[in-house]
Amino acid sequence: MRRSAHKDIFDFLQQVTPGAGSGQMYRRFCLMASLIQACIRNGHCRLESLSESTYAYRARKKSSLLQQAKRWLSNKWTDWQTFYLPFARHFLQGLGAKGEIVFVMDGSQTGSANTTLMLSVLCRGFAIPVAWVVKKGEKGHFPEEMHTDLLKLVAPICPTGCRLVLLGDGEFDALSLQQWCADNHWSFVVRTSSDRLLDFDGELARFDSIQTTRSICFIEGALSLANAVYWHEKGHAKPLFLLTNLDLGYEACHYYKRRFKIETLFKHLKSAGFYLHKTRLKCPEKLANLIIVVAFSFVFSFCMGLFIKQKEPLQSLEVIVRKDRLHKITPIAIAQLAISNNCPCVLIFFSELSKNFNDVFT
Numbered sequence: 001m002r003r004s005a006h007k008d009i010f011d012f013l014q015q016v017t018p019g020a021g022s023g024q025m026y027r028r029f030c031l032m033a034s035l036i037q038a039c040i041r042n043g044h045c046r047l048e049s050l051s052e053s054t055y056a057y058r059a060r061k062k063s064s065l066l067q068q069a070k071r072w073l074s075n076k077w078t079d080w081q082t083f084y085l086p087f088a089r090h091f092l093q094g095l096g097a098k099g100e101i102v103f104v105m106d107g108s109q110t111g112s113a114n115t116t117l118m119l120s121v122l123c124r125g126f127a128i129p130v131a132w133v134v135k136k137g138e139k140g141h142f143p144e145e146m147h148t149d150l151l152k153l154v155a156p157i158c159p160t161g162c163r164l165v166l167l168g169d170g171e172f173d174a175l176s177l178q179q180w181c182a183d184n185h186w187s188f189v190v191r192t193s194s195d196r197l198l199d200f201d202g203e204l205a206r207f208d209s210i211q212t213t214r215s216i217c218f219i220e221g222a223l224s225l226a227n228a229v230y231w232h233e234k235g236h237a238k239p240l241f242l243l244t245n246l247d248l249g250y251e252a253c254h255y256y257k258r259r260f261k262i263e264t265l266f267k268h269l270k271s272a273g274f275y276l277h278k279t280r281l282k283c284p285e286k287l288a289n290l291i292i293v294v295a296f297s298f299v300f301s302f303c304m305g306l307f308i309k310q311k312e313p314l315q316s317l318e319v320i321v322r323k324d325r326l327h328k329i330t331p332i333a334i335a336q337l338a339i340s341n342n343c344p345c346v347l348i349f350f351s352e353l354s355k356n357f358n359d360v361f362t
Helices: 003-016 023-042 062-074 085-096 144-157 175-184 249-269 284-311 331-340 344-355 357-361
Strands: 100-110 114-123 126-136 163-168 187-191 197-200 203-206 216-219 227-231 240-244
Touching (some): 023 284, 062 284, 085 114, 085 126, 100 126, 100 144, 100 249, 126 249, 144 175, 163 249, 187 249, 216 249, 227 249, 284 344
Parallel strands (some): 100 163
Antiparallel strands (some): 197 203, 227 240
């Protein structure tokens, strides 16, 4: 990855972010472009990797770049709203043209004794980061207020006129989230516990008290704001217990199957991608800012992999991956292989990125 990659990343950021082209904001976005380039190139988000010399800053010593990276992470002007929200808005507007946007919410341990609650959006069979919040502590459930606060961050940038669906596991079955979805006209499908009390025609009973041979059992009006779905798919040892405001049980199950895409996202952000779990940052605010760099690195690498698969001749790809495995390899993995082998298609992608956003991301 040469200097042109840094320039193309910076040009892209300028296109989607009003006010990024002058003064202090210009310098902050230029530095962020350098951090993103280093993260993609090295496949690691530790500060030592992010501060390795790039073509944009080749004359500066590594110690100076390290201090710059630290200052960017701790700067009071560095936050999700300034550096990631403009891209998220542009991205969601593009997805909204299809008439439906599916969000997935989940938490995962990141950094040194910190946990991240992330809201992602499904695109081409993968989960893409949209917004996140970081709290101190080991992996565990987040307060209910954090769930709705995260949704409130994203709701204003969602396009109007399309269906919005939220998926989540058992952590997100609280009444407050159901009420928020009802007030804002979102659909939801979340998992709940087997001992949840439901209304069966005026009688309260545990969810797991259902006796049925059907694979899907739909209980309408099981809660004041939700229907219930008992789902025992063939081949699964235990049933799943779901809450939803959708009107069909099969539809709810179809959506919930896609929830697990966020587990793949966390895998790519951590052990199979950029090692977010290995960073030694302890401050939640700094870690949240570091995720901006990692999220952009993931998005660019993901789109690069899709671009290479679609645009590159099969013969040229056989140099970096076996022909019989090409259809199985993930976009992130093929992007990492292309970068490590210095394939010309990497620079072609970044050139296309800076010229035509819609062709790359939609």
